[in-house]
Amino acid sequence: MLKQIINSKMFVLVCILFFLNSNCQGQFTNQFWAFGDSAGINWSNPASPVMFKSIMNDLGCSSSISDTSKLLAYAFRSSNTIPVNGVVINKYNVEMSNGNFMYGGGWYHDRLLLPVPSSDSIFYLFTGSVTSSSPFGLFYSTINYKANNDSGIVIQKNVQLNNFPAFDALMAVRHGNGRDWWLIFQRWYAPTFTTPSNTFFIYLVNENGINGPFQQSIGLNHTTNGGHLVFDPTAERFANISIKGMLELCYFDRCTGIITSTIPIDQEAATFPYKHYSSCAFSPDGTKLYVSEYSQTSAPSHLYQFDLSATNISASKVVIDSFVNPDIGIEALKLAPDNKIYLAAADESLFWPYPDTITAFTIINNNLSVINYPDSLGAACDFQPFSFNLGTGRSYYALPNNPDYELGAWVGSPCDTLTVGLTENNQKEDVFFQAWYNPEWNMIHVNATKLKGKSGVLRLFDVEGRVVYEREVDVIAGGYFTGEIAMNGIASGVYIVSLTTEKDKVHSKILKY
Numbered sequence: 001m002l003k004q005i006i007n008s009k010m011f012v013l014v015c016i017l018f019f020l021n022s023n024c025q026g027q028f029t030n031q032f033w034a035f036g037d038s039a040g041i042n043w044s045n046p047a048s049p050v051m052f053k054s055i056m057n058d059l060g061c062s063s064s065i066s067d068t069s070k071l072l073a074y075a076f077r078s079s080n081t082i083p084v085n086g087v088v089i090n091k092y093n094v095e096m097s098n099g100n101f102m103y104g105g106g107w108y109h110d111r112l113l114l115p116v117p118s119s120d121s122i123f124y125l126f127t128g129s130v131t132s133s134s135p136f137g138l139f140y141s142t143i144n145y146k147a148n149n150d151s152g153i154v155i156q157k158n159v160q161l162n163n164f165p166a167f168d169a170l171m172a173v174r175h176g177n178g179r180d181w182w183l184i185f186q187r188w189y190a191p192t193f194t195t196p197s198n199t200f201f202i203y204l205v206n207e208n209g210i211n212g213p214f215q216q217s218i219g220l221n222h223t224t225n226g227g228h229l230v231f232d233p234t235a236e237r238f239a240n241i242s243i244k245g246m247l248e249l250c251y252f253d254r255c256t257g258i259i260t261s262t263i264p265i266d267q268e269a270a271t272f273p274y275k276h277y278s279s280c281a282f283s284p285d286g287t288k289l290y291v292s293e294y295s296q297t298s299a300p301s302h303l304y305q306f307d308l309s310a311t312n313i314s315a316s317k318v319v320i321d322s323f324v325n326p327d328i329g330i331e332a333l334k335l336a337p338d339n340k341i342y343l344a345a346a347d348e349s350l351f352w353p354y355p356d357t358i359t360a361f362t363i364i365n366n367n368l369s370v371i372n373y374p375d376s377l378g379a380a381c382d383f384q385p386f387s388f389n390l391g392t393g394r395s396y397y398a399l400p401n402n403p404d405y406e407l408g409a410w411v412g413s414p415c416d417t418l419t420v421g422l423t424e425n426n427q428k429e430d431v432f433f434q435a436w437y438n439p440e441w442n443m444i445h446v447n448a449t450k451l452k453g454k455s456g457v458l459r460l461f462d463v464e465g466r467v468v469y470e471r472e473v474d475v476i477a478g479g480y481f482t483g484e485i486a487m488n489g490i491a492s493g494v495y496i497v498s499l500t501t502e503k504d505k506v507h508s509k510i511l512k513y
Contacts, residue, residue, distance in 0.1 A: 028115050028405040031337060032071035034064045034089070035400055036344065037354050037365075039393025044069065046338035051391035055093055059352050059396040060106040063113045065123065065405065073145050073152065074400070075113060075125050077106045084134045086111065086127060088143060090152040098154040102141055103127055103134040107168040108279070108331065108398045109228050113143075114172055115405070117179045118207040121146040125157075126183060128166030130225050131190075137163040138170075138185050138201075140210060161210065162201065165190040167222065169229035169240065171403060172205070176254035178409030181205040184238075185213070188225040196221035202257050204511055212513035214492035219262035220248045232282040233335070235407055239282065239289055244268040245275030247291065249308070255415040256494040257511070265306065265314045273297055278397075281333035281341045283374035288381070290320070290341055290371065292330050300324045303343065307377060320371070320383050328364055331397035341371040342388065344395040354394055365394040415509070433506040435497040437487070437513070444485040444497060444510060451479040453501025460485055461496040468495070475501060487512055 033041045034054035042050040056062055056076045064074035070091055078087045078100070086102030087095050104110050104127030116122040123143040129136050141157035167186035175182060183203040189195035198221045201213040219240070226243035237251045247266040250259045269275065278294045287309050295301040300322040307316035323330055329346040336342055347354075347364040354360045367386040374381055409415075432449045446458065453475055460469035468490060475481050481499065490512065498507040 027068060028072075029066045029068055030064075030400075030402050030405055031068065032064055032066040032074075033400045034071065034074040034076075035062045035398060036390075036396045037394040039390050039395060040071075041336075041390075042071075043337040046336070049338070051389075051393060053093075053392055055089060057353050058106060059346065060108050060398050061110050062398065062400050063111050063125070063402055064400045065113045065115070065402070073113060073123060073143065075102070075111055077104070088125060088141075088152070088154055090145065092151060094151070096143065096145075096152040096154055097148050098157065099143075099152070101157070103129055103137075103139045103158045105130050105133045107131075107226070109168050109170055109401045110166060112170050112172055112183075112401055112403065114181055114183070114205060114403070116142075116207070117181070117205065122155075124205065124210070125154075126170060126172075128168070128170045128185060130166045130168045130188075132165075135160070135163070136165045136190065137161070138166060161203070162187075162213070164201075165225065167197075167225055167227055167242075169227040170401065171229040171231070171238070173231050173235050173238075173252065173254060173403060174407040175204070175206075175257075176410035176413045176415040179206075181403070182252075182254070182257045183210075184229060186222075186227070186229075188222070190225070193223050193225075196223050198222070200259060204257060204513075211511060212492075214257070214494075214511065214513050216259055218259050219250055220246050220264050220267055222246045222268060224268070226278075228277075228279045230280055230282065231404065232286040233284055233404070234286055235404065235410075236286075239280045241277040241280050241291065242268060243274065243276050243278065243294075245277055247277060247280075247306075249289075249313075254410050255413050255509070258494060263313065273299075278331045279333040281335050281374075283341070284335065284339045285375045288374055288377070290333055290374065292333055292343065294330055295323075295326075298326060301328065301330045303330065303383065305378065305381065318378055320379075320381060321385060323385075325364075329397060330369075332399040334399040335374070339374075341374045342399065343369040343371070344397065344399050345369070345386075346396040347394075352396070361394065365396070366390055368395060431504055431506055433499065433508060435508040435510055437510050439513060442487045444487060444495075444512075446481070446483050446485065446497060446499065448475075448481040448499060448506065449479060451475045451481060451499075451501055452503035456481075456499055456501035456504070458483060458485070459498045459500070460490075461498060462493065473499070 031043045040052035040054040062076040088099035110128045112126045125141040138161040142155040145152040147153045164187035172183045185201040199217045203212040222242040231238045246268045249263040289306040291304045293302040303320045310316035327349040332344040368388040369385040372382040
């Protein structure tokens with residue numbers, strides 16, 4: 001059953017009513033897109049979007065973040081220098097101070113801007129290096145977009161989180177508490193394209209920094225470096241694809257950061273030609289999945305629809321349109337604020353960068369294609385190729401790689417209250433209880449005050465409710481308890497620390513990474 005998500009107004013109201021003295025961060029949005037060659041769309045009025053001129057000019061990925069009225073920052077690759085010269089642009093459409101030479105290649109889903117929880121001025125830029133044009137790995141840079149007289153400055157850059165060759169499917173989703181973030185990274189095994197992988201590296205991004213990763217191996221294998229990962233509008237699940245034809249649905253728990261189950265739809269082909277799945281997007285109601293297939297041969301490229309309510313999802317695949325012109329390089333799909341899905345394509349008759357001539361503005365690159373009614377089955381979705389004009393902008397292969405900044409807390413879940421740190425606490429009003437993981441010592445520290453009982457039991461549960469640690473404890477005079485749980489031999493992941501006395505029962509969620 002799809003889980004209900006609070007809207008942005010209720011999220012703000014919750015912050016006001018319950019956390020007046022906490023750091024409830026401002027509302028960030030996806031209302032401004034910057035992509036392609038000078039293309040920009042202002043979705044502030046979804047019924048009447050306005051084009052603007054960005055300073056981007058690249059084949060691949062961008063990421064953009066806005067508030068409710070203006071574009072705050074966007075990031076992309078500015079040239080093909082080595083190491084690849086990624087840049088950050090401020091609200092005035094100018095490169096930020098220290099905002100150049102960010103690692104990460106010119107791929108299609110390899111960079112992501114995230115607001116730092118509990119901050120109204122700091123962003124992280126995450127970049128994944130898919131190829132050796134810059135050092136392999138996952139990197140982050142820290143941006144203060146309000147500093148330098150409101151022009152922004154990159155405080156630190158290219159901090160390496162891992163050195164794995166990145167799978168081109170970097171994405172994040174809001175934690176169920178409505179404040180923190182889960183960052184999802186996958187790897188591939190360069191340079192063979194033969195070693196399978198189904199391991200996800202999941203980081204928790206909160207006010208204490210970037211925590212993790214913890215690893216989970218689940219679902220279908222991929223052997224290549226190209227793909228896409230996108231969450232549905234409820235954030236209950238995500239689609240994961242590869243350019244060798246893998247397609248799966250993964251159900252995700254926003255409280256624990258754990259993939260709970262998967263549904264395989266298509267597996268990678270063993271031999272060429274592959275189903276070259278490039279991008280995907282969910283319909284607003286989450287019942288349809290659209291996938292673009294970029295042809296590597298003279299055969300047509302395709303736009304597919306899958307019916308996710310069908311008993312056999314794979315068999316439900318229908319062709320929405322075929323692109324027989326070999327110069328049409330279809331790629332990115334993205335659900336927009338107007339609840340339509342947009343498809344970007346490059347005009348491959350022209351070299352990158354496009355010439356600045358009138359004839360180099362073509363029906364292919366000067367327009368996006370639109371799925372007008374994406375909740376509808378088959379032809380009723382009303383796909384209109386090259387029908388949305390970009391004004392002075394032109395498209396290549398990518399649209400902004402943004403998470404859903406407006407997603408709120410997961411109402412009714414164990415973590416639907418905004419709490420401090422890594423944990424979600426359940427404690428009596430007059431009892432203070434705190435548990436946190438210390439990676440240096442590989443142990444959990446536990447503190448409690450104002451306990452009423454004299455003795456109790458300290459337990460550690462995994463996410464399936466199994467007891468992995470238990471011991472009897474004493475409460476000292478004044479209702480105090482302090483202790484540790486050694487985590488040697490206990491795998492990385494999310495756990496529940498529970499303390500039960502004759503009169504109290506409190507618990508807290510922690511992440512071992």
